[in-house]
Amino acid sequence: RTGRGWLGNKAASGTAIIAELGAEHQRTGQWIVYTSADSVFQVAAHADTVPLEELYRACEMARELLVGEHAVSRVIARPFTGTPGAYQRTPHRRDFSIAPVGSTLLDRLAEAGIERVGIGKVDDLFAGRGITSEHTPTNRDAYRLIEQALDRGKSGFIFVNVIEFDQTWGHRNDVAGFHEGLRELDAWIPRLEGRVREDDLIIITADHGNDPTTPSTDHSREAVPVLALGPRVRARGLGERATFADLGATVAEYFGVARLAAGSSFLKEVWA
Structure with missing residues (x-):
């Protein structure tokens, strides 16, 4: 749906997987996707490779898909900047949470x-x-x-x-x-x-x-x-x-x- 492929698709540390796949992501334009120890699905993209709003739209699409019996609690947009060996996540992270199931x-x-x-x-x-x-x-x-x-x-x-x-x-x-x-x-x-x-x-x-x-x-x-x-x-x-x-x-x-x-x-x- 996004028109881009993906890299990673595994459980990983966010900073480690960006260091591992950041250069390939910049070369190919493919998303870096990974999970964490808790119920989250994360999508990382370099700010110079993928516009921030496009990253947010992709996470909204993932949020629509990751529902049902094994729903994922949060989809997290993880923009980053920098060059290979010196990547840095930016403050523009955004969480797309599943709606609370009851009254809060x-x-x-x-x-x-x-x-x-x-x-x-x-x-x-x-x-x-x-x-x-x-x-x-x-x-x-x-x-x-x-x-x-x-x-x-x-x-x-x-x-x-x-x-x-x-x-x-x-x-x-x-x-x-x-x-x-x-x-x-x-x-x-x-x-x-x-x-x-x-x-x-x-x-x-x-x-x-x-x-x-x-x-x-x-x-x-x-x-x-x-x-x-x-x-x-x-x-x-x-x-x-x-x-x-x-x-x-x-x-x-x-x-x-x-x-x-x-x-x-x-x-x-x-x-x-």
Whole structure:
């Protein structure tokens, strides 16, 4: 349907397969396609070989095909630039997700008329349902937009993905970059706390590990942190939670919307 052939078609690290097949892709114009450890199908193309919008259209076609009993969760467009031996993925990645199969927290908030502000790629994760988002190429861009959203003084839900811990440092095994990114986040948190109001609740977490010290460039399997902050939050340990869905349940209770199908709220455990 795209008029181009393909290269790869195997499970691979994104940076490794671009290094392996990038020159052949530039010579032939064929897509580089590959899968990852999780349920994704990725399509890579050099920005000088395939226009960005053509790459997006090809991923939309793949999204239409990868459905049914063994549906793929996400199709990811992976544009890159550079020359052989020095290829670099660009910030113009785009995710084409399968639509959520049931009602989500975002749906409940929308039905209740609660404003939802997305920062980073969060809209792509929900196929654009229930939220729109301003994509950010760096963590600093995300921090700046969070500050701007809080300074507007409106009530609502701000949903943020800071991408560099995953995309720039985790997958590339950049230990020094990851370390500096954590220090930068830690130094920025007081600026965040200085902007919140009395009844604001901040939750910081991760959706998976991405240990840059392991030989693998894939996500790593470990317990992720959950940190609750705010003027009314009591300092205490939450222990090990049964499910990641506890976060959605907590936010639902905080906003007073209908309970979700999964998860147990920990709001009463931390809210004073």
